[in-house]
Amino acid sequence: xxxxxSREALEAIVRDEAGLVLASLIASFGDFDLAEDALQDAxxxxxxxxxxxxxxxxxxxxxxxxxxxxxxxxxxxxAMRADKAEALRASEELRRxxxxxxxxxDDVTDERLRLLFTCCHPALSSEARVALTLRTLGGLSSExxxxxxxxxVATLAKRLERAKHKIRDARIPYRVPPQSDWVQRLGSVLxxxxxxxxxxxxxxxxxxxxxxxxxEEAIRLARMLTALLPRDGEAHALLALMLLxxxxxxxxxxxxxxxxxxxxxxxxxxxxxxxxxxxEALRIxxxxxxxxxxxxxxIAAAHALAPSGADTPxxxxxxxxxxxxxxxxxxxxxxxxxxxxxxxxxPEAGLALLxxxxxxxxxxxxxxxxxxYAARADLxxxxxxxxxxxxxxxxxxxxxRGEPERRFLAGRLAGxxxxxxxxxxxxx
Amino acid sequence: xxxxxxxxxxxxGSMPAPQRDTVxxxxxxxxxxxxxxxxxxxxxxxxxxxxSVEAATSLRRNGDEVLVSDGPFAETKEILGGLAIxxxxxxxxxxxxxxxxxxxxxxxxxxxxxxxxxx
Numbered sequence: 001x002x003x004x005x006s007r008e009a010l011e012a013i014v015r016d017e018a019g020l021v022l023a024s025l026i027a028s029f030g031d032f033d034l035a036e037d038a039l040q041d042a043x044x045x046x047x048x049x050x051x052x053x054x055x056x057x058x059x060x061x062x063x064x065x066x067x068x069x070x071x072x073x074x075x076x077x078x079a080m081r082a083d084k085a086e087a088l089r090a091s092e093e094l095r096r097x098x099x100x101x102x103x104x105x106d107d108v109t110d111e112r113l114r115l116l117f118t119c120c121h122p123a124l125s126s127e128a129r130v131a132l133t134l135r136t137l138g139g140l141s142s143e144x145x146x147x148x149x150x151x152x153v154a155t156l157a158k159r160l161e162r163a164k165h166k167i168r169d170a171r172i173p174y175r176v177p178p179q180s181d182w183v184q185r186l187g188s189v190l191x192x193x194x195x196x197x198x199x200x201x202x203x204x205x206x207x208x209x210x211x212x213x214x215x216e217e218a219i220r221l222a223r224m225l226t227a228l229l230p231r232d233g234e235a236h237a238l239l240a241l242m243l244l245x246x247x248x249x250x251x252x253x254x255x256x257x258x259x260x261x262x263x264x265x266x267x268x269x270x271x272x273x274x275x276x277x278x279x280e281a282l283r284i285x286x287x288x289x290x291x292x293x294x295x296x297x298x299i300a301a302a303h304a305l306a307p308s309g310a311d312t313p314x315x316x317x318x319x320x321x322x323x324x325x326x327x328x329x330x331x332x333x334x335x336x337x338x339x340x341x342x343x344x345x346x347p348e349a350g351l352a353l354l355x356x357x358x359x360x361x362x363x364x365x366x367x368x369x370x371x372x373y374a375a376r377a378d379l380x381x382x383x384x385x386x387x388x389x390x391x392x393x394x395x396x397x398x399x400x401r402g403e404p405e406r407r408f409l410a411g412r413l414a415g416x417x418x419x420x421x422x423x424x425x426x427x428x
Numbered sequence: 429x430x431x432x433x434x435x436x437x438x439x440x441g442s443m444p445a446p447q448r449d450t451v452x453x454x455x456x457x458x459x460x461x462x463x464x465x466x467x468x469x470x471x472x473x474x475x476x477x478x479x480s481v482e483a484a485t486s487l488r489r490n491g492d493e494v495l496v497s498d499g500p501f502a503e504t505k506e507i508l509g510g511l512a513i514x515x516x517x518x519x520x521x522x523x524x525x526x527x528x529x530x531x532x533x534x535x536x537x538x539x540x541x542x543x544x545x546x547x
Contacts, residue, residue, distance in 0.1 A: 123519060170541045171429055173518040181520070 010050055014043050015139045017060040022136055023111040024064055025071065026118075030174060032136070032164040034071055042067035112137065113228045116221075118167065118174050120189040128163035129192045130199075135160055137224075138217045148210040149199065186229075190238050190293065193221045197242045202402070215246050226281070233288025236281050237297045243278030244300035247271040258407035263309035275304050292328040295320055314344035331357070331365045331372075339375045347382035354379065370399035374409060386416050430473065430542040431514050431522040436506040437535030441480070458530035466514065466525060473513040481507050506535055 018039065025035035042063050056062040119132040134145050142160075146153045166172065177185040200214030222239035229235050251265035260266075282297045299320045306312045321337035334357055342350025354376060357366070366372040377392035393413040400406040440448050466472035481500040488495050500507070509531070516522040519541070526537045 123523070169544075170539075171518045173520050177520070180524075 007047070007051070010047055010055070013055065013059050014046060014063070017063055018043070019112060019137050019139065020060050021063045021067060023115040025067055026115055026136075027111045027174060028068070029071055029075075031168065034074060035067075038067040038071035038074065039063070041070040112224065114175050116189055116225070117176055117185060118172060120185075120192045121167075121172050122184070122188050123170065123172055124163050124166060126192075126195070128159055128166075129188070130195050131156060131159050132163045133192050133221070134196060134214075134217060137221060139220070140213060140217060144210065144213060148206050148214045150206055186232065186234070189225070190234060193218050193225070194238060194242070194293075196221070197245075201245060212246075212249065215242070215249075218242055219246060226284075231288070233285045234291040234293045236288070237285035237291060237293035240278045240281035240285055241293055241297040241300055243274050243281060244297060244304055247274035247278060247304075253404055254407075256407060257404055258411055259402075259404035260408070262303050263306075263312045265309070267308070270304070279304065292324060295324045295327060299324070312343070314340055318344045331369070335366070335369070335372050335375050339378070342375075342379045342382065347379045350375075350379045351383060368399055370396050370401070370405065373399060374405075377409075377412070381412070381416060390416055429516065429518070431516055431519075432540045432542070433512045433514065433522075433526050433529065434508060434538040434540065435510045435512075435529075435531045435535060436504075436538065437509045437531060438505065439480075439507055455530055455534070462529055465528070466512075469525070471514045471516055471521070471525060473515055475510070475512040477510040478508060509535070 021042075022035055022039055025038060026032055029035055029038075045066055046059075046063060050056075116133065116137060119136055120129045124132065131145065134140055135142065138145070140148075142153055142156060146156045149156070197215055197218035200211040200216075200218065202211075219239065219242050222235065222242060225232075225235040226239050248262075248265060248270050250271075251267070251269035252260055254260050278297070279301055282294070282301055285294045285297065299317055302313050302317050302320065318337060318340035321333060321340050325333050325337055334353075338350050338353045338357070341353055373392050373396035377389050377396055380386075380389035380392055390413060393409055393416075397406055397409045397413065400409065440451065443451065463472065463475065484498075484500040486497050486499060486501050488497065512529075514522055514525060516525070519539070522539050522541075526532060526539050529537055531537060
């Protein structure tokens with residue numbers, strides 16, 4: 001037994017260990033609700049007895065034992081209930097957990113992985129996967145998750161409830177998928193982690209503190225994945241990609257709140273240590289099979305390694321986007337490639353590719369895609385076609401969802417040549 | 429645990445008759461192969477191919493009486509063409525067999541677990 005720590009310190013320990021404990025409880029009881037309730041009971045018991053008796057040497061083991069005892073009590077209680085179906089279910093779970101307890105070793109690591117695959121099962125909706133992953137494997141409270149997604153707590157709770165019931169009723173298995181499904185299932189896990197990150201990274205919605213906590217959760221989950229699946233290149237690549245982006249968080253916005261593009265950012269405000277960790281993760285990823293996350297991380301690294309914005313290696317970046325388009329084709333990737341081509345080979349080259357894209361079916365998908373109009377406006381501006389650039393900036397401004405992009409584009413529009421300013425006055 | 433696989437497909441009525449006959453014959457042959465796979469795996473319980481919705485009759489309550497009317501319960505683009513019942517360990521196993529069902533290529537296969545079985 002250790003020293004007598006403060007309540008905050010206890011709560012921090014509990015938060016750190018909760019994911020592990022929950023995973024092992026779900027593994028032995030096969031029931032999310034029961035596991036959560038039992039863990040809650042155990043946490044309450046810990047916060048009562050630890051200040052008195054000291055923190056146990058292995059807090060996770062203490063919590064697991066206490067929670068398992070509570071869960072068994074609850075099941076025995078339920079097994080005696082009048083409702084036949086409920087009673088039957090409870091005694092089945094009781095039997096299951098008894099056999100599981102005898103074979104359960106200290107292998108909680110593997111259980112977190114199984115839990116992650118279950119939470120990210122393709123039979124669940126994408127929103128449910130995100131909520132369930134954050135709630136069961138993340139260290140955030142329901143309130144914090146709801147705040148970051150700008151959702152009422154009750155809506156989030158209902159979403160979680162529905163997902164947990166589907167896992168139980170449709171019997172979504174609690175296991176690491178077989179080799180035949182591996183690529184698709186791991187892809188779903190990585191996509192969920194990246195969705196969590198992007199919700200935090202996008203400049204719209206909740207206040208920065210709530211959003212950054214999502215970015216940090218996503219990075220934490222990716223770190224866990226790389227530890228559990230050290231040989232998977234794409235897990236390392238996703239970690240690299242998120243670290244390289246998140247390291248720039250304080251340089252992404254000017255003092256007036258306007259968005260600052262990568263090559264104009266103050267590099268002194270980038271977190272050097274996080275960039276270094278990102279580059280290290282990319283180095284590990286690069287020794288494995290090349291995938292879409294690795295190419296995206298390589299693009300982020302190309303920006304990070306340039307000594308200044310003016311030295312950005314646009315030729316390399318354009319080539320990487322071309323590769324990304326082969327691996328994961330989408331109109332969005334195409335627009336990014338066109339921006340890079342415009343910087344590498346001049347605006348005319350970019351505009352020619354843009355014209356080809358407009359002839360394509362993809363044009364429909366881009367009709368209200370703000371970055372498409374922003375890219376078009378920048379290319380026209382660089383080509384000296386001020387009037388057309390102003391028109392494209394105005395469309396892009398109207399499509400903005402967040403204030404930072406709006407301010408940035410308004411700045412670009414105002415900075416156009418003199419008659420550009422005239423048309424701004426006429427247009428508004 | 430039992431899973432119902434509900435086969436929804438676009439109505440074949442719009443297709444010219446000779447072409448339709450070929451499509452149906454091919455599909456039946458492939459369904460036969462799939463059925464044998466289910467039998468070998470020991471998961472097959474039952475399967476039913478349904479007549480077209482023109483043969484459907486629906487009952488609806490209206491106040492105190494029950495009305496009998498011609499036609500299906502709901503008009504939809506894809507119609508329920510048949511169903512199979514499989515006994516599987518979990519959803520992943522049911523999904524694996526459903527994915528190999530030839531009807532998944534031409535329509536939608538909905539996989540529904542039976543209600544309320546204890547784990």
